[in-house]
Amino acid sequence: MALIELKRMAQGKSSTLSHLYINGVFANYLLEDAIRPIKIPGxxxxxxxxxxxxLNxxxxxxxxxxxxxxxxHKGMIEISGIPNFKSVYLHIGNTINDTAGCPLLGSWYNLxxxxxxxxxxxxxxxxIYPVLAMIIPAESAHLTVTNQHL
Known part of the structure; x- marks a missing residue:
């Protein structure tokens, strides 16, 4: 089974920088909205x-x-089963204005x-899409999300 991990590494004012790992190997940076104790939609x-x-x-x-x-394209990579969230995808974008609560993939980052x-x-x-699109149907793929160094 592939080990797919999202590790949150740093926070901005309203943004979070994360790393995506597949089988322990760094794959991409991810941009997410802020970590909040109470959910604010989007x-x-x-x-x-x-x-x-x-694959949605x-x-x-x-x-x-x-x-x-x-x-x-074989379907959007959906992160499913998240409490109080639906239709959460890994997708393209550059700033928190593009997230709507979804992680955005990036090759590099800046503050x-x-x-x-x-x-x-x-x-x-x-x-990264072809790698995940191959793993997801072949096995029961899960994403483990953790807050690191925050």
Whole structure:
């Protein structure tokens, strides 16, 4: 079974910088909303825990991703079973304005005016999507989310 981990490493004013690991190997940076004790819709990262990963073929983001990646897209990578959250996907974006509570993939990051941003998000998505899209249907894939060094 593949070990897929999201480790939160640092916080900005309203943003959280995370690392994505697959079988102990660093894969990407992730940008999330702030860690909050009480959920604010679209402005709170998912809580620590273990969540099932699915390839969601019915959600609204699929239409755009199928257009952008017709040969690659097999469904949105959904983080499923999160209390008080639904339709949470790993996807493309650069700032917390793009998250809506979802982790954004990035090749590198910067801290700008107290907020983390990720860059080359499309490149990161194109690199990691095929790996996860292969793992998810082949086994019962889970994402373990932990707060590190915060």
């Amino acid at each position: 402005k709170t990262c998912i809580p620590e825990g273990s969540y099932k990963l699915l 073929t019915w959600g609204g983001m699929n239409v755009e991703c199928r257009k952008q990646y017709p040969g690659m 700008v005016n107290g907020e983390f941003e990720v860059y080359q998000s499309r490149l990161a998505y194109e690199r």
